[in-house]
Amino acid sequence: MHKNKQVIGLFGFGVVGEGLYKVLDIAPSANACIKKIVVKNPDKVRNAPEDIISLNPHDILNDPEINLVVELISNADDAYAIVKKALSKGKSVVSGNKNMVAKHLPEFIELQKENKAALLYDASACGSIPVIRNLEEYYDNDLLKSVTGILNGSSNYILSQIFKENKSYSVALKEAQEMGFAEADPTFDVDGFDALFKLIIITMHGFGTYVNPNEVFHFGISKIHANDIKYAREKEKKIKLVAQVCKLNGDAITLFVLPKLVDKSEYIYNVEQEFNGVVIEGECYDKQFMFGKGAGAFPTGSSVLSDITARTNNYKYEYKKKNYFMSPVYTSEAEINIYLRYNNLVDFSYFDFSKISEKYSGESYNYVTGTIKISKLLEIKEIIPKLDVFIAVTSNQINFAECE
Numbered sequence: 082m083h084k085n086k087q088v089i090g091l092f093g094f095g096v097v098g099e100g101l102y103k104v105l106d107i108a109p110s111a112n113a114c115i116k117k118i119v120v121k122n123p124d125k126v127r128n129a130p131e132d133i134i135s136l137n138p139h140d141i142l143n144d145p146e147i148n149l150v151v152e153l154i155s156n157a158d159d160a161y162a163i164v165k166k167a168l169s170k171g172k173s174v175v176s177g178n179k180n181m182v183a184k185h186l187p188e189f190i191e192l193q194k195e196n197k198a199a200l201l202y203d204a205s206a207c208g209s210i211p212v213i214r215n216l217e218e219y220y221d222n223d224l225l226k227s228v229t230g231i232l233n234g235s236s237n238y239i240l241s242q243i244f245k246e247n248k249s250y251s252v253a254l255k256e257a258q259e260m261g262f263a264e265a266d267p268t269f270d271v272d273g274f275d276a277l278f279k280l281i282i283i284t285m286h287g288f289g290t291y292v293n294p295n296e297v298f299h300f301g302i303s304k305i306h307a308n309d310i311k312y313a314r315e316k317e318k319k320i321k322l323v324a325q326v327c328k329l330n331g332d333a334i335t336l337f338v339l340p341k342l343v344d345k346s347e348y349i350y351n352v353e354q355e356f357n358g359v360v361i362e363g364e365c366y367d368k369q370f371m372f373g374k375g376a377g378a379f380p381t382g383s384s385v386l387s388d389i390t391a392r393t394n395n396y397k398y399e400y401k402k403k404n405y406f407m408s409p410v411y412t413s414e415a416e417i418n419i420y421l422r423y424n425n426l427v428d429f430s431y432f433d434f435s436k437i438s439e440k441y442s443g444e445s446y447n448y449v450t451g452t453i454k455i456s457k458l459l460e461i462k463e464i465i466p467k468l469d470v471f472i473a474v475t476s477n478q479i480n481f482a483e484c485e
Contacts, residue, residue, distance in 0.1 A: 085394070085395060086112050086113065087112065087114075087148060087149040087392055088113075088114060089114065089115045089389070090118075090140075090141030090144065090150050090151070091115050091117070091141075092138070092151070092160075093119075093155075094127055094129065094153075095153065095155075097153050097177070099128060099129075101151070101382050101386065102118070102128075102129055104382065104386055105386075112393050113389050113393065116133065116147055117133055118134050119136065119138050119140060120134060121154075123136055138163065138166075141167075142163075147172065148173065149392055150163065150173070150174045151174075151175045151389065152167075152175070152177075152178060153176075153385070154178070157180040157181040160176065160178045160181040161184075161185055164176060164189070164200065165185075165188075168196055168198045168200060169192060171197060171198050173199040173200070173201075173392055174199075174200045175200075175201050175385055175388040177204035177381055178205060179202075179275065179278040179279050180274075180278050182200075182278070183278035183279075183281040183282055183294055186281070186285055186291055187291050190403075193397070201391060201392065203384045203388050204385045204388065205279065206279045206282050207230070207232055207279065207359060209373040209374045209380035209384060210371050210372070212228075212230075212283060212359050212371060214391075215361075216286040217286055217398055217401060220287065220361065220363065221401045223402070223407075224366070225361070225363050225364075226327070226363055226364060227327040227362045228283055228284075228287050228326050228360070228361055229325040229326075229327075229360045229362070230323065230325075230357065230360060231321055231349050231352050231356075231357050232324045233270050233275045233279075233322060233357075234354075234356065234374065235257055235267065235275075236270050236273075236276075237321065237352065237353070237354065237356065237357070238256075238257050238260075239263070239302065240253075240322065241353040241354050242256060242257075243310060243320075244314075250303075250305050268303075270301075272302075272303055273302075273338040273339075274299065274301075277324070277338045278294060279324065280325075280326060280338060281294050281297070283326065284334065285403065286400070287361075288326065288334055288408060288409055289408035290402075290408045290409055290411055291403075292336060296411070298337045298455050298462060300339050301322060301338075301340070302322050304470065305340070305471055306422065306471060308445065308446045308448075309422055309473070312420065312422070312448065317344065319342075319343050320340050321340070321341055321350075322338070322339075322340055323338070323339060323340070325338075327415075331409075332407075333410050333412045334410070334412070335411070335412055335415040335455060337417070339417075339419075339472060339474050342420060342473050342474065347477075348368070352372065355374060356373065356374055357374070358370065358372045413456040413459055414455075414456055415479050415480065416435060416454050416455075416480045417474055417479055418450065418451070418452055418476045419450065419453055419473065419474055419475060420448060420450050420472070420473045420474075421448060421449050421470060421472055422447070422470060422471045423446070423470045424447065424469045424470075428469055431461045432453060432457070432458075432461070433457045435452050435453060435454065436451050436452040438452075439451075450475055
């Protein structure tokens with residue numbers, strides 16, 4: 082039995098929270114117990130003793146016996162307030178809220194140091210894949226070249242249904258919602274926000290560099306059209322929503338989230354349904370691939386439980402890349418090769434290509450393939466959602482481009 086018993090205060094008792102409660106109840110080896118559960122809705126029937134249910138956050142935050150706060154609520158602002166207060170009081174925290182972690186990571190790193198507390202969030206990055214801890218422990222050197230992955234199980238499920246089952250986007254989305262993989266408002270998943278926040282976290286642990294999510298270009302799959310699917314099939318490729326961070330010239334990194342035309346030679350080509358897949362590439366170890374479920378209560382719950390067990394052994398992130406190596410700077414002055422489908426020349430005119438490789442004009446749609454700077458896409462990122470366009474990366478090639 083470990084001496085460092087975790088006495089847990091749990092915020093949120095949805096599907097994941099209830100699952101965690103059940104697991105801890107039947108797994109004494111975890112050496113952890115839930116003392117108090119704080120919820121928002123007093124009227125909901127819950128499968129836990131009434132005496133441990135509370136509506137008051139202070140019942141957890143002001144209890145000296147509770148040494149671990151587990152935060153499993155969806156609202157990022159509420160989660161931020163809870164995590165900040167807990168860390169400030171010296172209580173360690175486990176969280177799965179990637180939105181909240183990605184936006185406040187530098188502050189949380191300082192709070193952990195100042196208050197000798199730990200914040201663990203492996204559950205925030207890739208469901209059941211322990212990518213953060215692997216980047217911290219196994220890849221704790223500066224040989225890392227890139228991390229590329231399918232980080233959102235909901236959008237991957239939708240794309241799998243489109244390409245494997247010949248379903249339309251709207252039908253596949255409805256199915257994903259019915260199965261609990263996508264929310265009633267699917268924007269967070271299908272427009273790339275979820276993958277973006279995960280990529281920000283991965284970048285910090287992989288390269289030691291914090292990049293504000295507002296400075297990173299992302300584009301999702303909600304604008305995908307039958308013509309885009311037809312184009313991909315003609316090229317014998319699938320479309321996947323891919324997040325990537327890549328080192329350039331040794332002292333810079335670039336990152337983005339975009340649909341990608343993936344061919345059969347790539348590891349992520351066969352990552353289907355709600356699964357995630359992450360490819361880690363380094364100077365000496367070439368490519369390594371991690372695969373696992375990325376959506377659903379149990380994959381997330383397993384990561385939360387793993388973080389709780391890690392705290393039993395006093396584990397904390399050391400942020401080794403940030404503290405022990407020269408962190409690369411973020412640049413958007415990198416060129417990528419893209420496919421752009423558009424319906425009218427006005428929409429096309431917003432895109433400042435440095436080179437066009439292929440051009441097609443038809444009655445129902447038009448497309449070009451070519452090279453464009455990420456910075457040029459960032460300049461029009463507020464306009465793009467209003468345009469009738471679809472963008473996808475066409476190759477793995479990323480070139481560093483000097484500023485004009």
